Each structure stands twice: as structure tokens, then as C-alpha cells.
Amino acid sequence: MDQIIQIGGSVLVLIAFGLAQLGMLDHKSRRYLLLNTVGSGVLAVDALFGAQWGFLLLEGVWSIISAISLVGVLLRGRPGSDADSGMTPGHDENAPSGEWEAGITPTR
Template sequence: MLIQGISLVGACVVLYAFFMQQQGAWQPGEVRYLACNFIGTAVLTAVAWIGSQWGFVLVEGIWAIVSFRGLIRARRAPSVAVPE
């Protein structure tokens, strides 16, 4: 039961980032978008690992790695002023 709750939190974090991006509030290259994707997919990867769900470990693990790489790149990029 606890594992299911943890997986729901991870899924909600990923879905929240997707919702915010679809609403135009966040951009895919933004730190907050990438951070939510990384955190959510890392949680889902751990839950899938515990449950020996290897297909989901692969999908979520790759998604977490890609999100983490994007997050590192976004944090290293120079800040750009957003016009109002």
C-alpha cells in the first residue's frame, strides 16, 4: 500500500509538469519542468525496481536519465531575461 502511494506521488509530479507545459505556463527546457520530470521518473523507477517491473524500469529509468541531463544543461546555461 505504501509503495502504491509513493508511485502515485511520482506519477502526479510528472503529470503536473506535463499539465503546466501544455497550458503554456512552463517550457520544456525550464529547470522546474525538468526537475519535476526527473524527480517523478526517479521515484517511478525505484518503485518499478522494487516490483521487478523491468519494462517500466527501462522506460522510467531512461526518462529520468534524459531529464537529469537536461536539468544539468539548463542549470549551466546562462540566464536569459524573459520579456514581459
């Protein structure tokens, strides 16, 4: 059963990471932060019960930071906002005004 829980948590974190790297999900979006919060939270709880202290530190801190960011987005954001769309306004000086580009940033 432990392995299923670990795989489930890992899959959530990896889905967020993979979609962010492909430019399909912004690292500040609700979806990304929710996947990271839940996935790393599950892994942190599993590490606690397994007395895996290094893993607990990594996943616990990751989950706390993701949760704080998620709360911030939820308090500031609204449905359809940039933070929820997975896209961020383009910053290319040569791009016509109003164009969008994928928000690809190195993330976990």
C-alpha cells in the same frame, strides 16, 4: 505504501506535462525538468524494487534524459533566463520585436 510512492511520482510528471501543455511551463525550464527528473526517478526506483522491467526501462531512461537536460540548463542558465521563465522568445515573423509567446510543445 507503494501506491502512495507511485501516485506521488506520477503526480510530479503529470504536473509538468499539464503545465507545459497549457503553456504555463516551458519544457526546457528548470522547473519542468526537475519535476520530470524527480517524478520519473521515483517511479524508476519503485519499478526496480517491484521487478517491473518494462516500467523501469521507461521511467529510468526518462529520468536520465531529464537529469542530463537539467544539468545542461543549470550549467548554461542563470536566474531569470529564458529557460527558467517558462516562456520562450516568439518566432512569429509578424510579431513586433521583443514580444513573447508561450512555449507550447508536445511533451510527456
